[in-house]
Amino acid sequence: MSSTQKEAGKDIVNDFCITFATVNGSGSQTANITILRALFKMGIPISGKNKFPSNIQGLPTWYSIRVSKDGYLGRLEEDDILICMNPASFEKDLAFINPGGVLFYPDDFKHPINRDDIITYPMPVKALAKEADVSPALRDYIANMVYVGMLAKMLGIDMTAILEALDFQFKGKQKAIDSNYIVAKSAYEWAAANLEKKDRYVVKRMKPLDGYIMTDGNTAGALGSIFGGVQFVAWYPITPASTLPEALIEYLPQFRKDPETGKNTYAVVQAEDELASIGMVIGAGFGGLRAMTATSGPGLSLMTEYAGLAYYAEVPSVIWDVQRVGPSTGLPTRTAQSDMMMAYTLGHGDTQHILLIPGSVTECFEFGWKSFDLAERLQTLVFVMTDLDFGMNQWMTKNFEYPDQPLDRGKILWEADLERLDGVWGRYVDVDGDAIPYRTLPGNLDPRSAYMARGTGHDNHAQYSEDPEVWEANMDRLIRKYNIARSLVPGPIIEQEGSVKWALITYGSSDPAVQEARAKLKADGKKFNYLRLRAVPFCDDVKNFIASHDTVYVVENNRDGQMNQILQMAYPQFAGKLVSIAHNDGLPLSAKWIMRTIMAQEAK
Amino acid sequence: MSSTQKEAGKDIVNDFCITFATVNGSGSQTANITILRALFKMGIPISGKNKFPSNIQGLPTWYSIRVSKDGYLGRLEEDDILICMNPASFEKDLAFINPGGVLFYPDDFKHPINRDDIITYPMPVKALAKEADVSPALRDYIANMVYVGMLAKMLGIDMTAILEALDFQFKGKQKAIDSNYIVAKSAYEWAAANLEKKDRYVVKRMKPLDGYIMTDGNTAGALGSIFGGVQFVAWYPITPASTLPEALIEYLPQFRKDPETGKNTYAVVQAEDELASIGMVIGAGFGGLRAMTATSGPGLSLMTEYAGLAYYAEVPSVIWDVQRVGPSTGLPTRTAQSDMMMAYTLGHGDTQHILLIPGSVTECFEFGWKSFDLAERLQTLVFVMTDLDFGMNQWMTKNFEYPDQPLDRGKILWEADLERLDGVWGRYVDVDGDAIPYRTLPGNLDPRSAYMARGTGHDNHAQYSEDPEVWEANMDRLIRKYNIARSLVPGPIIEQEGSVKWALITYGSSDPAVQEARAKLKADGKKFNYLRLRAVPFCDDVKNFIASHDTVYVVENNRDGQMNQILQMAYPQFAGKLVSIAHNDGLPLSAKWIMRTIMAQEAK
Amino acid sequence: MEQNIPIEYVKGDFRGLPSTLCQGCGHNSISSQIISACFELGIQPEKVIKFSGIGCSSKSPTYFLSRSFGFNGLHGRMPSLALGTLFADTSLKGIGISGDGDTASIGMGQFKHLVRRNMPMVYIVENNGVYGLTKGQFSATAEKGLMLKKQGSNPYLPVDIAMEALVSNATFVARSFAGDPKQVKELIKAALSHNGIAVIDIISPCVTFNNQEGSLHSYNWGKDREAPLHEISFIPPRDEIMVEDFEEGSVREVTMHDGSLVILKKLENDYDPTDRWQALRILEDAQRNNWMTTGLLYIKPDIPSLVDMYDLPEQPLNRMKPNQLRPEERVLNEVNAMMF
Amino acid sequence: MEQNIPIEYVKGDFRGLPSTLCQGCGHNSISSQIISACFELGIQPEKVIKFSGIGCSSKSPTYFLSRSFGFNGLHGRMPSLALGTLFADTSLKGIGISGDGDTASIGMGQFKHLVRRNMPMVYIVENNGVYGLTKGQFSATAEKGLMLKKQGSNPYLPVDIAMEALVSNATFVARSFAGDPKQVKELIKAALSHNGIAVIDIISPCVTFNNQEGSLHSYNWGKDREAPLHEISFIPPRDEIMVEDFEEGSVREVTMHDGSLVILKKLENDYDPTDRWQALRILEDAQRNNWMTTGLLYIKPDIPSLVDMYDLPEQPLNRMKPNQLRPEERVLNEVNAMMF
Numbered sequence A, B: 001m002s003s004t005q006k007e008a009g010k011d012i013v014n015d016f017c018i019t020f021a022t023v024n025g026s027g028s029q030t031a032n033i034t035i036l037r038a039l040f041k042m043g044i045p046i047s048g049k050n051k052f053p054s055n056i057q058g059l060p061t062w063y064s065i066r067v068s069k070d071g072y073l074g075r076l077e078e079d080d081i082l083i084c085m086n087p088a089s090f091e092k093d094l095a096f097i098n099p100g101g102v103l104f105y106p107d108d109f110k111h112p113i114n115r116d117d118i119i120t121y122p123m124p125v126k127a128l129a130k131e132a133d134v135s136p137a138l139r140d141y142i143a144n145m146v147y148v149g150m151l152a153k154m155l156g157i158d159m160t161a162i163l164e165a166l167d168f169q170f171k172g173k174q175k176a177i178d179s180n181y182i183v184a185k186s187a188y189e190w191a192a193a194n195l196e197k198k199d200r201y202v203v204k205r206m207k208p209l210d211g212y213i214m215t216d217g218n219t220a221g222a223l224g225s226i227f228g229g230v231q232f233v234a235w236y237p238i239t240p241a242s243t244l245p246e247a248l249i250e251y252l253p254q255f256r257k258d259p260e261t262g263k264n265t266y267a268v269v270q271a272e273d274e275l276a277s278i279g280m281v282i283g284a285g286f287g288g289l290r291a292m293t294a295t296s297g298p299g300l301s302l303m304t305e306y307a308g309l310a311y312y313a314e315v316p317s318v319i320w321d322v323q324r325v326g327p328s329t330g331l332p333t334r335t336a337q338s339d340m341m342m343a344y345t346l347g348h349g350d351t352q353h354i355l356l357i358p359g360s361v362t363e364c365f366e367f368g369w370k371s372f373d374l375a376e377r378l379q380t381l382v383f384v385m386t387d388l389d390f391g392m393n394q395w396m397t398k399n400f401e402y403p404d405q406p407l408d409r410g411k412i413l414w415e416a417d418l419e420r421l422d423g424v425w426g427r428y429v430d431v432d433g434d435a436i437p438y439r440t441l442p443g444n445l446d447p448r449s450a451y452m453a454r455g456t457g458h459d460n461h462a463q464y465s466e467d468p469e470v471w472e473a474n475m476d477r478l479i480r481k482y483n484i485a486r487s488l489v490p491g492p493i494i495e496q497e498g499s500v501k502w503a504l505i506t507y508g509s510s511d512p513a514v515q516e517a518r519a520k521l522k523a524d525g526k527k528f529n530y531l532r533l534r535a536v537p538f539c540d541d542v543k544n545f546i547a548s549h550d551t552v553y554v555v556e557n558n559r560d561g562q563m564n565q566i567l568q569m570a571y572p573q574f575a576g577k578l579v580s581i582a583h584n585d586g587l588p589l590s591a592k593w594i595m596r597t598i599m600a601q602e603a604k
Numbered sequence C, D: 001m002e003q004n005i006p007i008e009y010v011k012g013d014f015r016g017l018p019s020t021l022c023q024g025c026g027h028n029s030i031s032s033q034i035i036s037a038c039f040e041l042g043i044q045p046e047k048v049i050k051f052s053g054i055g056c057s058s059k060s061p062t063y064f065l066s067r068s069f070g071f072n073g074l075h076g077r078m079p080s081l082a083l084g085t086l087f088a089d090t091s092l093k094g095i096g097i098s099g100d101g102d103t104a105s106i107g108m109g110q111f112k113h114l115v116r117r118n119m120p121m122v123y124i125v126e127n128n129g130v131y132g133l134t135k136g137q138f139s140a141t142a143e144k145g146l147m148l149k150k151q152g153s154n155p156y157l158p159v160d161i162a163m164e165a166l167v168s169n170a171t172f173v174a175r176s177f178a179g180d181p182k183q184v185k186e187l188i189k190a191a192l193s194h195n196g197i198a199v200i201d202i203i204s205p206c207v208t209f210n211n212q213e214g215s216l217h218s219y220n221w222g223k224d225r226e227a228p229l230h231e232i233s234f235i236p237p238r239d240e241i242m243v244e245d246f247e248e249g250s251v252r253e254v255t256m257h258d259g260s261l262v263i264l265k266k267l268e269n270d271y272d273p274t275d276r277w278q279a280l281r282i283l284e285d286a287q288r289n290n291w292m293t294t295g296l297l298y299i300k301p302d303i304p305s306l307v308d309m310y311d312l313p314e315q316p317l318n319r320m321k322p323n324q325l326r327p328e329e330r331v332l333n334e335v336n337a338m339m340f
């Protein structure tokens, strides 16, 4: 355990947090990710989190790399090593360094350092950057390579790994690689010559992270969608979702030309707003395309009415909600899991939607393709609920796995099918008793294929109807369909400790912190069984799990304990044993906070 | 009890349902309301419900008048007397007549009457209408007066009461009154001369309904808002809400000229859509006006994002949701209580709104003014949740009562206040410990008054902030404010039977049917305590009420039992004893359905 | 339409369910002309797809072309729905039906952006200056000063849908009048041949709420004030062209993308519908003089449509097979290798 | 502003918080000109109120006029917010700041309807052809063919905000360039005197995402291609007018609603900004020729504004006393008597 390792005197190996405090728009991202990649290349589990302001240039921004030999990827609340490049945040940032921690800072900083319990390394940033043989315009930009080299030296990061990282970053462009590497290298050497290591933090190569890759959730979601056969994307830019469609724009042309004709098998449209992007997507879904959009809270708000239409007219489509902090514009560059209740019930009248909740970046890929199968099978919207933490941060994650099931296009009748049925069909007839009707698609040339989709009351043949019984029967079928979904959506991941009476439930990006908290609580002698939700609605496993415990803590990153509420509504008989462990301040949950809060609850 | 009275042979006095089946756009509304008014004038409790199609002309439409000496105003499922003027719906309509019931129909109808358990009265509609001395264009229109006269004769409605009703309808315009009355009168006389009364339904004068008026909820809401000092209205037409702003347009010029200058103390703007109407209203609320809009489900969906902004920026405004059947466009001319959950949480991120739920038309008036006091006191949105049944149907209801409290404008600082405070204030500072901050209004000329409202993270002085602690503290204050609201919103109406272990909870327009069901169940020996919710969030009375019963049925007019869900989330400890009694087919709940469903539950 | 097996249709193949709109409603006569236009063109009804928003106008797609798919969407947001659907099979002809409230009030944004994208479809606005279905409130095309029961007087200048379309670079803009069925029909035919957005703003009186004497959207006003720019005839590509039938210089021809011809017979002055500039001007004149100028206001037949820009295969996207949609496992291995 | 006690202001009274926008962003120079314009006019800062949507541009109201109230609203939906707020106290001058994405993409509908209503306020679009705050996607004013990193090439024709305003019957329409501070300032001054909607479309380069050589919203392009229609000066009502200072025939004056004068000094040709027709035409020419025509394109000073139509008292609505807002009990008795 890391706590034991932090004993005085001993080296702290592969178990700490490095934070880079810089100014946004200053190009530090390249430097930070270079370090991240180099560490990953050395076989050390890492995660990288960017805490950035909602502007483009000139404000404080922080990048934290967690180095964890045990593979914990959640957020740490304090820093062990701070590389502070920003005078504006210097004073505040200093306070976050753990005692015994380390501060790197440019040697021209005038600020007093009011901590005597940390180790400090001044860096000759200006001088080394000036030495570099680059155009003055780029000088500031690659000044950041100074701290890369210094850190490499002081921590023991291989310069070969740094080089590999730069090579990847600059896609093999030798000139860029060289000019960056040279600076890093000269800083490395300067440190070797001038600095004495006084701190205890070191990195050591571990066995290679085979089977793991490094990426972010939005890229993973985009790629998963591509392997899910996405055909139509409509989107409107919004942080933190934009990089998902942008990844689609990048990768679709590479992977999705028609093998025979070389033409595109997809279309991506940047809409004028989210009212339009959702409309386009639902149109395409109705047309028989695998259609998707990606947005965040404000955009989701604007999709409310169309979501209700899709629910009632039974149109398949996929909506990614890369959640950020609301209500309202809120904190656009901070993370939360606070649209859960909203997405679940999005629309007026009685609605219930299907939510898929990836719990890792590789699951973003998996649910990227699965969401289409579910949407088309169930003829309804599927919301993939991820967040900024997954979507925009760098994670080591398991390799993407090729889909283990063929595309499921659901119940579609083409000309030949109608021929076979003698044209006897009705758009909303429950033929199979599973509450899922058949649909035809525009372009079907059988004269009996057409129907008029509508958000107004309709009968089994999609004809306009205001008949009370018709209305109610249809709405009741939709409930039955939703119940069928329970057995089709990804079930929970359950980890049992045996006959323990306490349990934890969580989901999505809160999983890493909960996993860590659980392991540490266990080490402290408190065992918890564990369930990670992967979808709403819930299957019986969830019910049975709750039923078999006395107290179930539902841990999530929002204010109101929204998943806890959804569980309460689903299982009123057990509502009394569910305890909400929820908070949101824009940052991912930390294991420390979870442990603290659960212990406080237990003490009650 | 009515059931005892329906014994064979005896007259059935003032206790039955009359339904008029006509074609919409045919002007039958005047005739139907004339009967309604005449009965009311005779002191007989009545309610009138219009079941109309979502088109303008030519489709079947039904108007039902419930006559109830006991004052039950809920919907009856069957008709006792049917006046069928529409050949298109004739056959279906016939089936709804109770055995022993009555059918009036034009004598030129060719349809076979396949019932021998009802009494039938053919009416010489064409002949009598032709006799009337009116222009041919109006002839069809006033043909409806034939059934007015016939019915008056056969039931015993005073022709003086009919005349009074016509006088009111035509605002004293003698020519219109006469031409209608003459037709009714001649039909009356024809019936007297030609028909023998074979049925048992009669009306008898009761003591005058002093203290009662007859109106609809949208008119009441508009008038209540006017007495609440509404200053700004933005709206977009939508059934069944439109008649509320239209009543404002009608009455504001009459009642709200500035006494001194004779100028308008209000402005009404028809917006281009609901995205705009809510924006305008929130702008006006921020500006310090009592601002409101009225809409229904689809419009509410479009208001989602602005609602979140108002919640977070703490802007007071009032939104009337006159609910209709969703999801989606659904059944625009049918009633439901199915936006409850949505309104409660409207917006992305963590939001909670205040809902006022009038349980009668006179309460629509009361909450019309109260909503502004609450919105301004709490600096937040207040949703008044009514529905088509209240909003567009005619009800007898208690007189509107003059507000018993002065206008509460909440915490506003003008120039003099800032002077007194030496300019020391902050928009979101919780000075009084009640989580409600002070606000200044645009136009305040003190240089220290201004602030920038925003939906982005802000500190106590409304300055942009991304600080995690600032964010969380502010969001937590909003919860505290919401808790303060519990004691300010109208509390529930509770009726106890003593130490009974079963209870009913309902709200809004489901109240009349629940009241009736409760009385009838009691007569059958099953007593229920009773609570009518008038607001969300709930005060302790609600909690204590639930706590003190074993089984609590939550009765409502939607599919998913939305209020039941809200109660489950509020009181997870009692979630197990809440039983949802919910359904929606577009019609108001009937006492019969409620009784049947509760008895089935009890039998479980 | 090229691949159609030539079938002989009867008019009934293009009919819809009985209308539930008011008797005399302008929208009903437009429905009839859509039926006639499609029948006369011999379009396979299955090759047409209908879209609408919400309103009396938006109900009308139920009343024509029962053999065509359709989607009756949300108020003001049919454009996005249509755009998405039409990508599913770009061989389909889209017909959007909207109202003036639907397009010019709540739908302004989506309408303008659909036009700007040059989405290939026919977009008909059944323009009555009023909200019919919600019983007679002002729409954004209602003229300033119009008085309506319960609403008072309209304080705003009207939106001119044709002008809006022009400014958004529409490639086909026409105005017509429900009381001029022949013109409506020919315009619809031409629009159906246009490869791009074809906006037809049709004044379509609401007999129940806005047909009073002097109202700019009434039958009377239209009958008095309609000023057609030309007599328009549409000649499909398969028909033999007999321009000689027309007197020299008396007509102007426009060749459509699919080879069909639009023949514009001069009335008073020669009007050049390929000059956006003139079109804006004729509309400004109409506004100033209270004329209802009708006809083909503007056309630019050779601009690539939105769909043209996407390099899509001929095979409709919605008929693609799984192997066309999911890359092979090999590709995923490459992807994994790239992720670092 | 008439009732202002004459106070001597210093420029600092009009400043805002330090900008957090990129160095060199066009939006910052517009903020400076707003500060200067208000300072030079001697407007009481408390008499101004600021509105914006969401975007880099929409952030900027924080960076000027700290002593004015403001509301930073929702993306694309500032117009409705402003409209509602301004009814609270109609003596306030509203300044709305929007971006091209904010106005022409998501905000198209609200923008057009605000203009159509002739809502009295200044509406500035800080137009950079790109979404700045979300890091460089195409906005609806981006030119066709523009290439942006990660986005590829823009397939659509741009929205011309000034043309949109004109077609919606705006009563004051101008275009300017952030690189021409003097013109920006004079236009803002004139706009602040206009009783109606005053739309100023200001090309405001985004140095981070759309300032590449040849981009229609870059500084270079603006510097090369700006073609001012006139030299504009604003003369407030209290100043003595010295038109004699100008050479006979070399200027055109426009008298504003509040008595101030806008002086347009002829450059090449005389341009008449009271003719909507000419304005549309000059914009069409600019589009065809790739010019950035700047200046006061159109003005109609004497049309009643939206607020004028409401017959409101001088006392601001938000200062009304309870007895002005709640009718007496007697009135309710009458109401009850009416309900039958």
Ligand SMILES: Cc1ncc(C[n+]2csc(CCOP(=O)(O)OP(=O)(O)O)c2C)c(N)n1
Pocket: B236, B237, B238, B239, B274, B298, B299, B302, B329, C054, C055, C056, C057, C058, C075, C098, C099, C100, C101, C102, C103, C126, C128, C130, C131, C132, C133, C134, C139, C206
């Ligand atoms: C979001 C939303 N708001 C309001 C409505 C109510 N509504 C239905 S139709 C309509 C207006 C229709 O007017 P128009 O488009 O001109 O069609 P018309 O009935 O005149 O043909 C409105 C406001 C709605 N359906 N959805």
Ligand SMILES: Cc1ncc(C[n+]2csc(CCOP(=O)(O)OP(=O)(O)O)c2C)c(N)n1
Pocket: A236, A237, A238, A239, A274, A298, A299, A302, A329, D054, D055, D056, D057, D058, D075, D098, D099, D100, D101, D102, D103, D126, D128, D130, D131, D132, D133, D134, D139, D206
């Ligand atoms: C409903 C909604 N969708 C998307 C966003 C994300 N968003 C923020 S700013 C912006 C674009 C801003 O572009 P523009 O208005 O041109 O302003 P600029 O930053 O270029 O000045 C977008 C799409 C949002 N805030 N709200």
Ligand code: SF4
Pocket: B056, B057, C020, C021, C022, C024, C025, C026, C027, C056, C057, C128, C132, C133, C205, C206, C207, C208, C209
């Ligand atoms: S109300 Fe008007 S628009 Fe609607 S169907 Fe009747 S005539 Fe047509």
Ligand code: SF4
Pocket: A056, A057, D020, D021, D022, D024, D025, D026, D027, D056, D057, D128, D132, D133, D205, D206, D207, D208, D209
């Ligand atoms: S990103 Fe562009 S628009 Fe935004 S502040 Fe920077 S330069 Fe200005």
Ligand SMILES: [Mg+2]
Pocket: C055, C099, C100, C101, C126, C127, C128, C129, C130, C131, C132, C139
């Ligand atoms: Mg209309």
Ligand SMILES: [Mg+2]
Pocket: D055, D099, D100, D101, D126, D127, D128, D129, D130, D131, D132, D139
């Ligand atoms: Mg921009």
